[in-house]
Amino acid sequence: MMDTPLLLTSFLKRAERYYPEKLIISRTAPDTIHRIPYKEYVKRTRKLASALTKLGMKPGTKVGSFAWNHHRHLEAYFAVPCAGAVLHMINIRLSPEHIIYVINHAEDEILLVDGDLFPLFEKAIPYLKTVKHIVVMQDDKTVPESSFPNVHSYEQLIEEAEEFEFPENLDENSPAGICYTSATTGMPKGVVYTHRGLVLHSLILGLADSMGICEKDVIMPVVPMFHVNAWGMPFAAVNYGTTQVLPGPHFTPSLLLDLIEQEKVTLTAGVPTIWLGVLQEQEKNPRDLSSLRGIVSGGSASPKGLIQAFEDKYNVPFIVGYGMTETSPIVSLSHYTSAMEDWTREQKLDIRATQGLTVPLLDTEVVNDEGVVPWDGKTMGELRIRGPWIAHEYYKDERTKEAFRDGWLYTGDIAVVTPEGYIKITDRTKDLIKSGGEWISSVDLENALMTHEAVLEAAVIAIPHEKWQERPLACVVLKEGKQATKEELLDYLRGQFAKWWIPDDVVFLKEIPKTSVGKFLKAKLREELKDYKVQA
């Protein structure tokens, strides 16, 4: 066979050639929506590559982006790697200290920063060691005042640039992108994506049994483009000539619902917190969701009530997925197999709420001290993964050896495997509650609590206990206008779990602290509640 490298460049050329009139619908400000045909998009992408080359971008150069989901970010998604350079997608929700760290650690030389994020960003500038140019992305050609000498207008650069001819002979193992993932302690850890990994991952997203992204789709990645390649959807969409809706800055549940209705979105993806908000808004002000063929939810567990509401009330398949920054990210999706066709609704919901079946080309195993766990839906172990789009290291980081061992990525997630082979995450290694030598899954308890009609959010954490070492404590946020007592909630759980799993107490909070990507920040809860005494 021909020695043709797997390159993102082939996606860009395919969109240019076969789908010139298909649209990228990009919201860059509350009242500004651009409708850009792929033909124009690829032209601008070629110009961006030329402009960045003029600013010193060479193969291997790190170019950082600090931006929302919009067409300019998508231009950078291809212009940088297709020219052989590396796009560092900076998580805008990191702390200033971490933002400075990741830019210096990645050695970014050029930064692409959204105009509306520039004020937030500017404080970091004096501490950046390798950055030579900052390009400001906004609709007009103005640039903000800054003490930094080389600040350019993105649109001005595009206007002046020639069209770049992307090389076809890059090594498929060349780095294409970097994302950093927050660590529980210490600085964020970098994961480098390659052309080969991203191309294979994009093929997986096009499989009928996976997301099935295709030309007829109108996809809206709500997951940020600074968060694990927006789950790879923008790359795949360019390859398949799929219409993309990019919701831009400061989106609300109401805006997302409007976009779904107006643009006839067929597939969207994001974290459960987003869908909880969207559901609340939809209940208040229903929109037409009939164009949607699926919502993909991942990043943390999706409460069964959430799945059920979208599926049964609004007739939208709600598919749970699993992945992490280290896995590009798609590892598994909770599709049904044909054997489940005549299962009961309850059985099907149980499957939907798992993290799903592993996609082709990946290997997953759940292991504990006794080896690989049986597929009994009960025995817990740590999930480990290997395959062609799984990282083999953290970028220039000694913590590599903690997670990458014997050819596997150890995820730090505790899981069981159902008899059908579906992965079900029951906890993070560090959130697991170890009571009297047995394991209690905080996630199972949380999911159960969140099906209670009065509960908006619930996090269950371990509190120290003299006799049992650790015991579960439930932290609950009630829905606006709803009431529930501690005893009501514990009674609700009693029907569903063994006696020794039932939390010792319930604390009611106004909100659960969350990470920059919307996951429960249990470390913070544990810290805040470390001296908590159970109320008799």
Added chain:
Amino acid sequence: MMDTPLLLTSFLKRAERYYPEKLIISRTAPDTIHRIPYKEYVKRTRKLASALTKLGMKPGTKVGSFAWNHHRHLEAYFAVPCAGAVLHMINIRLSPEHIIYVINHAEDEILLVDGDLFPLFEKAIPYLKTVKHIVVMQDDKTVPESSFPNVHSYEQLIEEAEEFEFPENLDENSPAGICYTSATTGMPKGVVYTHRGLVLHSLILGLADSMGICEKDVIMPVVPMFHVNAWGMPFAAVNYGTTQVLPGPHFTPSLLLDLIEQEKVTLTAGVPTIWLGVLQEQEKNPRDLSSLRGIVSGGSASPKGLIQAFEDKYNVPFIVGYGMTETSPIVSLSHYTSAMEDWTREQKLDIRATQGLTVPLLDTEVVNDEGVVPWDGKTMGELRIRGPWIAHEYYKDERTKEAFRDGWLYTGDIAVVTPEGYIKITDRTKDLIKSGGEWISSVDLENALMTHEAVLEAAVIAIPHEKWQERPLACVVLKEGKQATKEELLDYLRGQFAKWWIPDDVVFLKEIPKTSVGKFLKAKLREELKDYKVQA
């Protein structure tokens, strides 16, 4: 990213792990249908690998198969390459001389031969130079009488074998299979497939915009497993846990229709000749085709009448594809894009009848002396292709340099490109009719003739002409019980083509000579009709 090789082995393990109960439905004799769960299939495949290893199979060893589409052939499809050896799928319809040539040229050491094909095969045995063992595939454990010393029973070998542990560290560029393609002159030419090429090709077959093969499908590859990997469908199906229906020896249109109805086949694929026969049978004895979501047709042009009958009368999407032995084979498929949704039926049919839109990761171009042709649906040139599952040579064959030049495979097919980028084959380079310096497409004329209600098959060939160098001659087979005169047929064409395209004459034949894979053998027609004089 991890350095995980792309290997067929991952498909086998996926089926074993996630789809143990899904079925391979295998017809090995007129009244024998096996229903084999994947669990059992993988077990037998592991045993076959052990048995062949005992007979001397090592990494790189060539193992020939001479067999119909059935589960034993499918076992060989994985047992041989996953052990690092190479499966040579011998076309059983080659002439004895060619069969002997390809086995000696590939240097097959072990042969797997169907019991019912053994008598046909036996005459070749004395001329085979490298074969050390012959394994006879049939339901019982008997072996036929033979002068060859090492003839084994497949089932006996399986019974006695241990389960093989397939290695996970093969080079993804290792050869996995070989097929030979008939040449117009000279001996067949070998094409070597690699693990990497077949894995990528299988991912493409799973794309929603391609065949979309998935777990819920019941696929029936009618294209023989000795013909370009049965278009790659068996490989893909194992990866996705798809139910497979393998129709076995001597299948008829009636049998195929029975299998579709009984097994609720969702997707099937084969050459147009097959579908013409199936259509005739369906018109006589209609079966329930409601399970079918698609028929894929390729290998030669599909007449528009055939497409229309399946789509409009039986509500089965009829998708034309393009490929060849050198291309693994899928290059393009005639799916509609969303822009075509409100096209007229006639416009849509015109698209369906093209060879389609190029699939991801491949590059296709149509070139003539002036360079790449415009997308005008008119300007003809030769189709050339490159990509990761396109061959870069013929195996140990000097004819490599004729077809493989400047990093492209030159297909020898003359094509135009529609304004939407769909490839439309108008001829083989050598079948093109060159009349007065202009090109006339024999395929366009044939397709038009085959839409006439009295015409079963039509081939148009060039006959020498004093003034115009060449002129078209139509060779027509009429449907049973139907009549049409030369003038009626030429009048029928006159409405559709420029005057100088109209054939000078029509000859009525009982049948069109065909190649071993069902394509019109125009070289033979030209030879037979070389002294033909136009009837005034």
